[in-house]
Amino acid sequence: xxxxxxxxxxxxxxxxxxxxxxxxxxxxxxxxxxxxxxxxxxxxxxxxxxxxxxxxxxxxxxxxxxxxxxxxxxxxxxxxxxxxxxxxxxxxxxxxxxxxxxxxxxxxxxxxxxxxxxxxxxxxxxxxxxxxxxxxxxxxxxxxxxxxxxxxxxxxxxxxxxxxxxxxxxxxxxxxxxxxxxxxxxxxxxxxxxxxxxx
Numbered sequence: 001x002x003x004x005x006x007x008x009x010x011x012x013x014x015x016x017x018x019x020x021x022x023x024x025x026x027x028x029x030x031x032x033x034x035x036x037x038x039x040x041x042x043x044x045x046x047x048x049x050x051x052x053x054x055x056x057x058x059x060x061x062x063x064x065x066x067x068x069x070x071x072x073x074x075x076x077x078x079x080x081x082x083x084x085x086x087x088x089x090x091x092x093x094x095x096x097x098x099x100x101x102x103x104x105x106x107x108x109x110x111x112x113x114x115x116x117x118x119x120x121x122x123x124x125x126x127x128x129x130x131x132x133x134x135x136x137x138x139x140x141x142x143x144x145x146x147x148x149x150x151x152x153x154x155x156x157x158x159x160x161x162x163x164x165x166x167x168x169x170x171x172x173x174x175x176x177x178x179x180x181x182x183x184x185x186x187x188x189x190x191x192x193x194x195x196x197x198x199x
Contacts, residue, residue: 065186072166073087075166076162076166079162080159080162083155083158088112088122089122089125090156091112092126093126093131093148093152095111095112097156101145102135102145102147104137104145104146105123105144123146130151130152131149131151131152131155132146132147132149133148
């Protein structure tokens, strides 16, 4: 299963900066919270409806889920700077690594939800870092099969380590019982949010 789970803080080459700008312009990279988005600990806006206490707690929980997800992503992105990887790059690496026989560019574009030109720029950056390889498909010389390189797997191992450390830090003080309850609630929400056609 893919564990898909920001401006870099150092000087980039012109081509790298263009790649990141292209990725952002396509709407692929999610917006990260700014200082204006920060709120006092345990704070949440109140619902503007005149609902019941149940409505208020549902509103507060929904808000905090969204806030926590954005802050988590921002913290993780900050720690990824030292690997010289953007959100788009390591997400693509995970998807490529999950395909034992590699992926065609078309399949990868569908999984990432990006357009052809954006994917080409993204793959060019990954190939420049020697993290992937592109070879002609045996059944169609015009198609390219993308596979992860040994160096690419090393980078993913580092990403996994960073993610595991962050999880340990953030869940410190949360009991196993609370984690299990949270997991059940989030699983319920994920199921309810799936398109009706998938039920």
